[in-house]
Amino acid sequence: MAKKYELNELEVWDGNMAAAQALRQADVDVLAAYPITPSTPIVQNYSKFLADGYVDGDFIMVESEHSAMSGCVAASAAGVRAATATSSQGFALMVEVLYQASGMRLPIVLTVVNRALAAPLNVNGDHSDMYLGRDSGWIQLCSYNPQEAYDLTLMAFKIGEDLNVRLPVMVHQDGFICSHTAQNVYPLQDEEAAKFIGEFKPVNTMLDVANPVTHGVQTEEDWHFEHKARQHNDLMNSFSTIKKVFDEFKDLTGREYDFVYKYKMDDADVAIFALGTTVESARIAADQMREQGIKAGVISLRVFRPFPFNEVAEALKDVKAVATLDRSAPGGTFGALYNEVSAALLAHGKNPVMLNYIYGLGGRDTTIDMLKEVYKELDECAKAGEAKYPLQQFLGLRGPKLAFY
Amino acid sequence: MGKKSLKDIKDVNEIKELGWDELIPGAALFSFTEPVEDVVEVPMDERPYAPTNSHEWQVGDWRVEKPVYNRDLCIDCQFCWVFCPDMSILSRDKKMIGVIYEHCKGCGICVEVCPTNPKSLLMFPEHLDNNEALKMWPKKEEKEK
Numbered sequence: 001m002a003k004k005y006e007l008n009e010l011e012v013w014d015g016n017m018a019a020a021q022a023l024r025q026a027d028v029d030v031l032a033a034y035p036i037t038p039s040t041p042i043v044q045n046y047s048k049f050l051a052d053g054y055v056d057g058d059f060i061m062v063e064s065e066h067s068a069m070s071g072c073v074a075a076s077a078a079g080v081r082a083a084t085a086t087s088s089q090g091f092a093l094m095v096e097v098l099y100q101a102s103g104m105r106l107p108i109v110l111t112v113v114n115r116a117l118a119a120p121l122n123v124n125g126d127h128s129d130m131y132l133g134r135d136s137g138w139i140q141l142c143s144y145n146p147q148e149a150y151d152l153t154l155m156a157f158k159i160g161e162d163l164n165v166r167l168p169v170m171v172h173q174d175g176f177i178c179s180h181t182a183q184n185v186y187p188l189q190d191e192e193a194a195k196f197i198g199e200f201k202p203v204n205t206m207l208d209v210a211n212p213v214t215h216g217v218q219t220e221e222d223w224h225f226e227h228k229a230r231q232h233n234d235l236m237n238s239f240s241t242i243k244k245v246f247d248e249f250k251d252l253t254g255r256e257y258d259f260v261y262k263y264k265m266d267d268a269d270v271a272i273f274a275l276g277t278t279v280e281s282a283r284i285a286a287d288q289m290r291e292q293g294i295k296a297g298v299i300s301l302r303v304f305r306p307f308p309f310n311e312v313a314e315a316l317k318d319v320k321a322v323a324t325l326d327r328s329a330p331g332g333t334f335g336a337l338y339n340e341v342s343a344a345l346l347a348h349g350k351n352p353v354m355l356n357y358i359y360g361l362g363g364r365d366t367t368i369d370m371l372k373e374v375y376k377e378l379d380e381c382a383k384a385g386e387a388k389y390p391l392q393q394f395l396g397l398r399g400p401k402l403a404f405y
Numbered sequence: 406m407g408k409k410s411l412k413d414i415k416d417v418n419e420i421k422e423l424g425w426d427e428l429i430p431g432a433a434l435f436s437f438t439e440p441v442e443d444v445v446e447v448p449m450d451e452r453p454y455a456p457t458n459s460h461e462w463q464v465g466d467w468r469v470e471k472p473v474y475n476r477d478l479c480i481d482c483q484f485c486w487v488f489c490p491d492m493s494i495l496s497r498d499k500k501m502i503g504v505i506y507e508h509c510k511g512c513g514i515c516v517e518v519c520p521t522n523p524k525s526l527l528m529f530p531e532h533l534d535n536n537e538a539l540k541m542w543p544k545k546e547e548k549e550k
Binding site: 103104105106166204208209210211212213214215217219222223225226227229230231233234 | 421423428429430432444
């Protein structure tokens with residue numbers, strides 16, 4: 001039996017410690033992991049908890065991230081709670097197995113500390129890995145600070161393991177700015193957290209020897225389409241479970257989460273749509289713009305997948321100009337946020353000016369002043385009722401102005 | 406879960422018509438239609454195989470050469486039964502009976518591991534009648550002095 005970990009009402013944790021503590025409190029049975037910057041301290045902290053007697057489960061040290069996720073798939077199919085952590089190249093190496101996990105409907109939890117993808121090699125934060133996972137069939141939750149990384153990691157188990165969902169869940173936090181920045185975190189006590197998440201409920205477990213079951217089967221043109229359709233259906237329907245878990249968490253802690261995050265959006269004329277820690281910077285920029293008389297707001301996704309299409313459109317219905325900020329190299333088109341937010345607005349008959357900014361790649365600083373520049377450009381567009389700038393610009397880039405469309 | 410349960414279906418062809426809402430999430434496939442305690446003690450032909458069990462799928466037509474079994478030479482050592490990767494060797498009470506041609510893919514491992522001289526299992530062309538094959542069986546190989 002694991003020892004109880006004494007926690008203060010208020011702890012000072014970086015995002016990695018927050019995620020590690022949540023994994024410990026979730027009473028994970030199998031954690032198979034391979035270290036990679038900047039997520040290494042999650043599994044390093046966890047292994048220290050194990051060595052000090054605070055963890056009952058097994059820690060499997062593997063030779064790659066591909067094996068880390070494979071170990072989680074095997075453990076989950078065998079009928080126990082499994083989790084791991086990764087970043088960047090490790091995430092990329094896991095991708096094949098991410099699709100296995102979601103297709104096999106295994107509620108694994110993956111804490112992702114977002115980092116750029118090589119080449120050129122870079123250990124700092126951007127959202128390339130998060131975007132790489134966006135078609136993998138996982139639920140993707142986004143945090144902006146260590147408190148949220150902790151909260152969402154706890155909730156990830158409860159969401160994914162719900163019998164109506166049974167899908168794996170990623171919890172994203174930004175490399176270094178969140179993962180290595182110590183901030184105030186109000187944790188739950190161990191028994192409260194365990195009670196909130198509940199016992200793991202095995203489904204079609206491989207270790208029921210009287211009822212042998214095959215996992216990871218081959219299906220060709222006869223069945224594959226139906227299985228993928230069912231998987232998509234259940235992912236789309238997971239909104240109701242996510243909402244239920246968010247509500248239960250609010251009742252327990254007072255901390256409120258929604259599919260879409262909104263800051264001063266009620267009367268906003270211009271809005272920055274960003275993910276991750278940039279949300280907190282944009283809030284400060286929005287406040288400063290409001291002092292200048294510009295009604296600025298910030299909007300973000302708490303749930304990146306499934307994409308809250310209708311809620312995004314509703315939140316932006318009265319906005320005159322929107323900047324979607326994509327922190328991932330767009331690879332020959334607009335950033336993903338731009339495409340998805342534009343589609344949501346178009347389908348709801350809304351046609352605000354839409355600008356796309358590519359920013360912060362490889363950990364490039366995004367300052368309050370830069371975000372205020374974005375608001376100023378949006379304000380010009382809002383007043384003119386049309387795009388006064390190219391639709392895609394690069395923010396904070398050295399050299400001649402780079403813009404497309 | 407959908408209208409009918411995959412576990413209730415007895416006929417392989419009925420599975421092929423199932424809609425997306427009727428399949429088991431994650432494509433988990435069950436071996437039996439009901440739990441079987443101590444399965445190793447239940448003979449193969451008495452197990453409640455589910456239609457999703459590979460026992461119900463005939464893959465013998467993948468074969469180009471087949472193993473033919475010669476009862477007269479066999480010493481019932483069970484090597485072929487142990488090594489067959491497709492459970493296609495039929496044996497009862499440690500007595501060899503023959504090859505299950507519905508599932509044998511013709512890999513030849515049983516022939517390779519057979520220790521008798523001459524071998525009690527040999528590969529022959531698929532089209533050749535087994536009785537014809539038995540007439541063509543080679544003689545015992547003499548050890549070279």
